[in-house]
Amino acid sequence: MPYQLKVVDLSGLPPADGILSERERAFYETLRFPKRRTEWLGGRFALKQLAAEVFGKTDLRQVEVLPHESGKPVLWVGGDPCHLAFSITHSSGYAAAAVSTTNKFLGIDLEKTEHRIEAWAKDFFHPSELTDGSDAFLTALWTQKEALVKLLGTGLSLNSYEVRCVNGIPQFFGSAQDAYSALGAPEISVHTCELISGFMFSAAYGNRVSGGR
Numbered sequence: 361m362p363y364q365l366k367v368v369d370l371s372g373l374p375p376a377d378g379i380l381s382e383r384e385r386a387f388y389e390t391l392r393f394p395k396r397r398t399e400w401l402g403g404r405f406a407l408k409q410l411a412a413e414v415f416g417k418t419d420l421r422q423v424e425v426l427p428h429e430s431g432k433p434v435l436w437v438g439g440d441p442c443h444l445a446f447s448i449t450h451s452s453g454y455a456a457a458a459v460s461t462t463n464k465f466l467g468i469d470l471e472k473t474e475h476r477i478e479a480w481a482k483d484f485f486h487p488s489e490l491t492d493g494s495d496a497f498l499t500a501l502w503t504q505k506e507a508l509v510k511l512l513g514t515g516l517s518l519n520s521y522e523v524r525c526v527n528g529i530p531q532f533f534g535s536a537q538d539a540y541s542a543l544g545a546p547e548i549s550v551h552t553c554e555l556i557s558g559f560m561f562s563a564a565y566g567n568r569v570s571g572g573r
């Protein structure tokens with residue numbers, strides 16, 4: 361299996377006390393908006409369950425997901441930094457996380473399928489990507505792009521034309537190409553599905569061709 365995935369319904373989260381370490385708790389307390397707090401906690405709850413399973417931990421507080429200036433958090437297990445590939449997403453009442461023990465690079469994204477205006481699509485997607493105009497297609501394309509920028513680790517810093525997904529095949533340009541080369545130009549697969557009714561999901565994952573993990 362290329363990755364393990366866990367989805368959580370944000371309306372049924374257990375109390376933060378049983379999920380967060382002291383270091384995480386200190387950051388959590390600085391989040392002022394209830395929606396952001398719930399999403400932040402939900403993503404961690406999903407990721408911690410997956411990582412605890414991989415590393416045989418029974419206490420979720422032994423898996424820490426700590427903030428980093430890049431936006432992508434860092435994972436610590438049993439008090440040590442850990443290089444397990446992981447990614448987090450949240451959307452409209454759900455959070456999801458994925459880990460991979462077989463791929464070095466991973467990015468995921470979940471988005472609710474909604475109608476968006478044509479101008480948005482033209483702004484966000486390169487013409488070569490727009491092979492369909494349906495809401496489901498455009499939402500799926502959005503998740504593919506976001507999964508790819510998470511895999512690259514660049515987040516918001518890119519122009520959205522620099523990361524393209526044409527018929528499921530990733531293409532990188534400009535600073536995205538630089539970020540991709542810096543990772544060692546891994547071979548990337550993109551998997552897209554309607555994970556929950558009304559929500560599109562994509563996972564981008566891969567390894568360097570020579571060396572692997």
Ligand SMILES: CC(C)(COP(=O)(O)OP(=O)(O)OC[C@H]1O[C@@H](n2cnc3c(N)ncnc32)[C@H](O)[C@@H]1OP(=O)(O)O)[C@@H](O)C(=O)NCCC(=O)NCCS
Pocket residue numbers: 399400403430431432433447448449450451468469470505506509510511512513514515516517518519520521523
């Ligand atoms: C990283 C990014 C893609 C987040 O997307 P989003 O749809 O707003 O948010 P999601 O809920 O799907 O994902 C948020 C999670 O992504 C992760 N993340 C944030 N920055 C990241 C980065 N640089 N690399 C990898 N993962 C990152 C974090 O775990 C975050 O959750 P947390 O803060 O609770 O830990 C960000 O670039 C963004 O806000 N994009 C907005 C749209 C955009 O312009 N996209 C560019 C497409 S080319």
